[in-house]
Amino acid sequence: MGKSLVFLFLLAFFFSTISSIDSANSSCPIDFSYVQTYPWDKSLCLDPEGQHCCQALLSLIGMGLASYLRETSMFQFQSEAAQSSCLSEFQSKLGAASISPSFVPLCFPNSTQFVNNNSSCAGIATIEDWIANVGPTSDLDSACKNLTGFTQCSSCVDAGYRVNSQLVSIHPNSTKCFYFAIVYAAGILNDPKDPSVAACILGLPLSTPSEKKSSNNQRKIRLAIGLLGALMGVFLGFGLIIMYRKWDKKRKSDAFHEEYVSSLRASVLPNSGAKWFHISELEQATNGFSQKNLIGQGASGVVYKGTLSDGTSVAVKQILDLDSKGDAEFTNEVEIISKIRHRNLLSLRGCCVTSDNSKGKRRFLVYDFMPNGSLSDNLSNSLTTTKLTWPQRKKIILDVAKGLAYLHYGLKPAIYHRDIKATNILLDSEMKAKVADFGLAKQSSEGESHLTTRVAGTHGYLAPEYALYGQLTEKSDVYSFGIVILEVMSGRKVLDTTNSAFLLITDWAWIKAKSGNVQEIFDPSIREEGPKGVMERFVLVGILCAHVMVAFRPTIADALKMLEGDIDIPKLPDRPFPLGHEAIRSSPSWHSFTTSGTSAVSSSVMSTVSIV
Numbered sequence: 375m376g377k378s379l380v381f382l383f384l385l386a387f388f389f390s391t392i393s394s395i396d397s398a399n400s401s402c403p404i405d406f407s408y409v410q411t412y413p414w415d416k417s418l419c420l421d422p423e424g425q426h427c428c429q430a431l432l433s434l435i436g437m438g439l440a441s442y443l444r445e446t447s448m449f450q451f452q453s454e455a456a457q458s459s460c461l462s463e464f465q466s467k468l469g470a471a472s473i474s475p476s477f478v479p480l481c482f483p484n485s486t487q488f489v490n491n492n493s494s495c496a497g498i499a500t501i502e503d504w505i506a507n508v509g510p511t512s513d514l515d516s517a518c519k520n521l522t523g524f525t526q527c528s529s530c531v532d533a534g535y536r537v538n539s540q541l542v543s544i545h546p547n548s549t550k551c552f553y554f555a556i557v558y559a560a561g562i563l564n565d566p567k568d569p570s571v572a573a574c575i576l577g578l579p580l581s582t583p584s585e586k587k588s589s590n591n592q593r594k595i596r597l598a599i600g601l602l603g604a605l606m607g608v609f610l611g612f613g614l615i616i617m618y619r620k621w622d623k624k625r626k627s628d629a630f631h632e633e634y635v636s637s638l639r640a641s642v643l644p645n646s647g648a649k650w651f652h653i654s655e656l657e658q659a660t661n662g663f664s665q666k667n668l669i670g671q672g673a674s675g676v677v678y679k680g681t682l683s684d685g686t687s688v689a690v691k692q693i694l695d696l697d698s699k700g701d702a703e704f705t706n707e708v709e710i711i712s713k714i715r716h717r718n719l720l721s722l723r724g725c726c727v728t729s730d731n732s733k734g735k736r737r738f739l740v741y742d743f744m745p746n747g748s749l750s751d752n753l754s755n756s757l758t759t760t761k762l763t764w765p766q767r768k769k770i771i772l773d774v775a776k777g778l779a780y781l782h783y784g785l786k787p788a789i790y791h792r793d794i795k796a797t798n799i800l801l802d803s804e805m806k807a808k809v810a811d812f813g814l815a816k817q818s819s820e821g822e823s824h825l826t827t828r829v830a831g832t833h834g835y836l837a838p839e840y841a842l843y844g845q846l847t848e849k850s851d852v853y854s855f856g857i858v859i860l861e862v863m864s865g866r867k868v869l870d871t872t873n874s875a876f877l878l879i880t881d882w883a884w885i886k887a888k889s890g891n892v893q894e895i896f897d898p899s900i901r902e903e904g905p906k907g908v909m910e911r912f913v914l915v916g917i918l919c920a921h922v923m924v925a926f927r928p929t930i931a932d933a934l935k936m937l938e939g940d941i942d943i944p945k946l947p948d949r950p951f952p953l954g955h956e957a958i959r960s961s962p963s964w965h966s967f968t969t970s971g972t973s974a975v976s977s978s979v980m981s982t983v984s985i986v
Contacts, residue, residue, distance in 0.1 A: 401456070401459055402456065402459040402460035402462070402463045403442060403446065403451070403452075403456065403460070404438040404439070404441065404442050404460055404463070406434075406438060406460075406463050406464050406467045407467065408434075408437065408438075408567060409434060409464065409467035409468060409471055410467055410470055410471045412434075412437075412567065412572075413569075413580055413581050414430060414433075414434065414572075414578055414579060414580060414581060415430065415579040415580060415581040416471065416472075416473060416581065417581070418430045418579060419431075419473045419474070419477060427473075427477050427481070428477065428480070428481035429577075430578065430579055431464075431468075431477060431478075431481050431482075432481070433572070433576045433577050433578035433579075434464075434578065435464065435488070436556070436557065436560070436566075436576045436578075437560070437566045437567060437572060437576055437578065438460075438464075439488070439557055439561070440557050440560035440561030440566035440576070441561060441566050441567070442561070443501070443557055443558070443561035443562065444561040444562060444566070447500050447501040447502065448499065448500050448501075449490075449498065449499060449500070449504075449554060449557055449558075450488055450489065450490050450499075451488050451489055451490070452489075452490070453489065454485055454486055454489055456489075457485070457486070457487065457488045457489055458485070460488075461478055461482055464478060465478040494548070494550045494554070495541060495545075495548045495550050495551040495553075495554045496541050496544065496545035496548050496551065497545075498551075498554060501562065504554070504558060507541060507544065507545075508537060508540065508541065512533070512537050512540075513532075513533035513536045513537060514530070514533045514534065514537055514555060514558060514559050514563060515563060516533075517529040517530045517532070517533035518530040518533060518534075518559040518563045518564065518575070519563050519564065521564070521568075521570040521571055521574050521575070526574075527570075527574040527575075530559060530574065530575065533555075533559075534552055534555040534556065534559065535552065537551070537552075537555050538551045538552040538555060539733060539734035542733050542734070543694065543733075543734065546663050546676075546692070547662070547663065547664070547665060556575055556576070559575050560572075560575045560576055648708075648712060648722045648723060648724045648725065649723065649724035649740075650724060650725070650726070651724045651725065651726040651738070651740055652726065653726055653728045653736070653738075655682070655683070655726075656680065656690055656726055656738055656740070658683070659680030659681055659682050659683075659688065659690065660678040660679070660680040660690055663678055663690075663692070664678075667679050667680065669689070672797075674693065674694065674811075674813050675691050675692050675693045675694050676691070676692050676694065677689050677690065677691045677692075678690045678692070679743060680740075680743075686742075687742075687743035687745075688723060688740050688741065688742060688743050689740070689741045689742070689743045689744070690738055690739075690740050691738065691739045691740075691741070692736065692737070692738050693737040693738070693739070693813075704737040704739070704813075706812075706813065706814075706815065707739060707811075707812045707813045707815070708722065708725055708739070710789060710812040710815045710817075711739075711812050713785065713789075714780070714781070714785065714789075716776075716777060716780045716784070717806070717808075718773045718774065718776050718777030718780070718806070718807060718808055718809060719777045719780065719781070719808060719809050719810075720741055720742070720744070720800060720808040720809065720810035720811075721741070721742075722739065722740070722741065723740045723741055723742055724740040725737075725738060725739050725740060726738040726740070741810070742802075744800035744801055744802050744808065744810075745802065745803050746800075746801035746802065746803065746805060747800070747801060748796065748797050748798070748799060748800055748801070749770060749796040749797075749799040749800075749801065749807065749858075749862070750795075750796035750797040750799075752801065753796060753861065753862065753865060754867070761865075761897070761899045761900075762862075762900075763900065763903060764900040764903035764904035764909065765903075765904070766805050767862050767863065767900065768904070768908075768912065769805070769806070769807070770799070770801070770805070770807040770862060771858070771859055771862055771863075771912060771937065772934070772937060772938070773806060773807035773808070774794075774799055774807050774809060774855060774858060775855065775930060775933060775934040775937060776934065777807070777808070777809040778791065778794070778809065778851055778852075778855060778930045779930050779931055779934055781809075781815075781851075782848045782851070782929070782930050782931070783930075783931060787817045787818045788817070788818040788848065789812075789815050789816070789817055789818070790815065790816050790817075790818060790846060790847075790848060790850060790851055791809065791812065791814075791815050791851050791854075792814040792815060792816055792830050792831055792846070792850065792851070793811060793813075793814045793815075793830065793831050793832060793835075793854075794809070794835060794851055794854035794855055794858060795832050795835045795854065795857075795858065795868075796858060796861055796862075796868075798810050798811040799858070814830040814831065816846065818848070831854070833869070834857065834868035834869045834878070834879075835853075835854040835857050835858075835868065836850075836853075836854070837849065837850040837852075837853035837854065837924070838853075838922050839924055840853075847924070848929065848930065849924050849927045849929075851930065852919050852927050852928065852929065852930050852933060853919060853920055853921075853927060855919055855930065855933070856880075856915075856916045856917065856918065856919025856920030856921075856927070856933075857879065857880065857916075857920050858916075859912060859913070859915060859916030859919065859920075860879050860880065860883050860895070860913070860916040860917070860920065861879060863895060863896060863897065863909070863912055863913050863916060864879065864883070864895050864896065864897055864913075865897035865898075865899070866879055866882070866897075867879070870882070880917070880920045880922075883895050883913065883916070883917050884917060884949060887913070887914065887917055887946065888946070892910045892913055892914070893906060893909075893910070895913050896909055896913070908939075911936070911937070911939065911943060912937060914943050914946065915928075915933055915936045915937050915943060917946060918933075918936075918943065918944070918946060919933055921947065921949055922949055923947070923949070926947045926949075
């Protein structure tokens, strides 16, 4: 009974706010004949103020909408005209059932109350939309069938909450997904006119058969009352058990949440200078995480621009996919960033951890807003009228090198970033570069190389030994840094799928350099800007850092000295031919590789191939 009241309240809120799908047909697509014949409790409409009657009528319309979904695959009406026609038909059936028709305009004053609005729940309007967002099956499909008792009803409610959390995590601005789950559970998974479905899912009050009043049946009435009382006692007991289990589950979840928050605060935030934000502060700063404030989205999270109450512009990153990854990446990033303070590393301004029944657990990281975006934006954005100048490119490369040098040598134990790439290098208002996104960063084991079972990073930037064997050292970051140098100096993409001869930027740059045409590597927009000797030095350092053999790469400290001209650059050591080179194409190994599809090619060639 408690669950029915919960559904009744939520359904009332649902139908008072949701919208539906569009149609040119003004006739009502729902047959409301059941209003006269269905055993619902009509006594509720004897209330002159109509409060309880409105709730019952909303449930009756919910039964109709669930049937409409079952027949047409559409969650709601197609037009205001269809709604108007249906309310008129509904009013007529109520009159025939001796219910005052005046309740209809009283209970449903909004002319678009049941007309589709794509912002209600992830743009869902049809069953196809539902499957595209939720999947072909969900928790509802197993929990909301065969509603034979209170336990099943409780499980169905819990499943509705879980599906709601799933949709909200994908589409944070959705507010009514739980109510879509109600209509889906009643109309698709069940017969909405089944009494157990009507009572549990739709919250419709049902009537009981009346007894004839006579002296001969008074004893039967008293017996029925006694049995009803006993039955209600049993139901109340079941209800209390269910309520206790839900309360205990929530209590344990809250306790775990509080323990996690306390641990995070105690171990990370006290000495970092970072602030613990309340979710309301971030909602206000981002206009409720509005789509208009969305400035970036990746595999690990979405980023919103926000303005704090003191006027400070910030970037708010919400970590996604918490169910599969847990809090590992979030906790890792908070712990890593809390230890670093360097002008070329993006520091943490604060974080936020929340957990509730409607939206589930959410994790947020707050950084200073970088007005000039990422290095990738400035290199590849065709809408940008001005390209990066040589002085800007030089400074960006040196900034990144200094940030990495601090991670490798300024901290004990050292930190390996593992995801150095152009999109993770941000530019402030003065075009100063800051290395960002430490979700994949890893602390070293006393400076020694080690193997990792989980290779993380981005194709094209991964060092071959790390991509192939999981061998992680400081030289893994150096390889990625070398790729970034070549990307900045040439303006060329890291992976070029349009040119079969040179897939990797490293192959292309190597051939140019070995043939004595280093200047052809320079981006055409900067070829006449800077001293050729200095620009050539930067390119050669990039090629050296991105060498496929670990032993030939410099440390980031030596690479920085080479860039600044403090030490000489050694002669470029030989490296394997690129996969598309004629010497490889004419070799037996190339024929073996292309015909068998196996990895029987030489290990050095395979190192070049496998990182793509």
